[in-house]
Amino acid sequence: MNRRTLRLLPVALAGTLALAACGGNAASQESAPAGQDRVQVVTSTTVYADLVSRIGGDEVEATPVINSVSQDPHSYEATSRDKLALSKAQLVVANGGGYDAFMDVLAKDLKLSDSTLVNAVDTSPIAEGEEGAADEHADEATGPDEHAGETAEEHAAHGAFNEHIWYDLESMRLLTDEIAKRLGTLKPESAAVFTENAAALTSDLKALEARVEKLHGALDGKKFAMTEPVPFHLLTDMGMADATPEGLSESIEGGGEVSPQAFNEMGKRFDAGEIDVLAYNTQTESPQTERIRKQAEGAKVPVVDFTETLPENTDYVSWMGSNIQAMESVAK
Numbered sequence: 001m002n003r004r005t006l007r008l009l010p011v012a013l014a015g016t017l018a019l020a021a022c023g024g025n026a027a028s029q030e031s032a033p034a035g036q037d038r039v040q041v042v043t044s045t046t047v048y049a050d051l052v053s054r055i056g057g058d059e060v061e062a063t064p065v066i067n068s069v070s071q072d073p074h075s076y077e078a079t080s081r082d083k084l085a086l087s088k089a090q091l092v093v094a095n096g097g098g099y100d101a102f103m104d105v106l107a108k109d110l111k112l113s114d115s116t117l118v119n120a121v122d123t124s125p126i127a128e129g130e131e132g133a134a135d136e137h138a139d140e141a142t143g144p145d146e147h148a149g150e151t152a153e154e155h156a157a158h159g160a161f162n163e164h165i166w167y168d169l170e171s172m173r174l175l176t177d178e179i180a181k182r183l184g185t186l187k188p189e190s191a192a193v194f195t196e197n198a199a200a201l202t203s204d205l206k207a208l209e210a211r212v213e214k215l216h217g218a219l220d221g222k223k224f225a226m227t228e229p230v231p232f233h234l235l236t237d238m239g240m241a242d243a244t245p246e247g248l249s250e251s252i253e254g255g256g257e258v259s260p261q262a263f264n265e266m267g268k269r270f271d272a273g274e275i276d277v278l279a280y281n282t283q284t285e286s287p288q289t290e291r292i293r294k295q296a297e298g299a300k301v302p303v304v305d306f307t308e309t310l311p312e313n314t315d316y317v318s319w320m321g322s323n324i325q326a327m328e329s330v331a332k
């Protein structure tokens with residue numbers, strides 16, 4: 001099987017406020033030269049390092065294991081350096097759900113306790129009962145402990161669970177609460193700062209959720225196709241349904257070949273007006289995805305670009321804001 005290579009050019013987002021995101025923040029290093037009393041957090045990806053940095057501010061140093069936009073978290077294998085970093089971390093934040101399996105391996109090797117580890121899938125309500133259908137998004141949070149006895153792989157194996165949960169704003173809002181709580185336990189004297197920062201982030205996330213909610217009017221019942229199953233949660237949260245031919249986006253994400261039948265079916269659905277938007281992952285462009293893009297363009301189906309990981313020179317909230325903005329333009 002081919003390993004896909006992620007690639008991502010830095011994007012200049014209009015109106016983006018470049019928040020000091022992942023680690024290496026010169027200003028905060030000056031204010032705490034020793035850096036000794038900052039809470040050391042290691043995360044799997046830059047999405048989670050960005051969220052932790054916003055909640056922790058100068059009191060926390062968040063380091064992502066995967067810091068390069070060309071590295072694929074799905075297939076990444078941890079190094080001994082990563083293991084050393086995790087062994088020193090006071091808090092470890094992973095996505096879970098089989099997405100960043102290297103973190104499961106490290107956590108097991110290092111026998112990390114539940115009090116050290118935060119798993120975004122575990123604090124998310126959508127890991128429960130999601131069957132991949134557009135209208136299944138549960139608004140009420142179910143207890144995170146129902147699947148406590150399972151490994152992430154077992155959980156993911158339930159079927160249609162989509163592990164790209166940072167594309168679900170509500171999940172990131174719940175994770176924000178959890179991270180603030182954990183940081184407050186690790187550094188009680190700064191608990192008020194964490195709560196305050198988390199409240200500011202929460203209000204940003206709620207503003208994004210309100211925009212998603214507003215899109216229901218225009219997008220309810222509309223259908224999307226995806227070159228990869230990445231923005232699934234965001235689009236279904238807008239009221240849309242996934243109409244990608246069976247197996248197509250999974251083949252591309254797994255680095256495999258799309259079958260001629262799947263290409264034909266995709267083209268047929270575009271031509272028949274059964275697809276309203278193509279969600280296109282620019283990070284893993286290939287002749288296969290370009291062919292799908294051409295099919296969509298030929299049928300005058302709008303194409304919206306998404307990426308799997310956080311682009312460089314931006315932060316999570318701005319990134320999701322521009323993803324939503326792209327959908328707002330389509331909905332007009």
Ligand SMILES: [Zn+2]
Binds near residue numbers: 074164230253
């Ligand atoms: Zn993925």
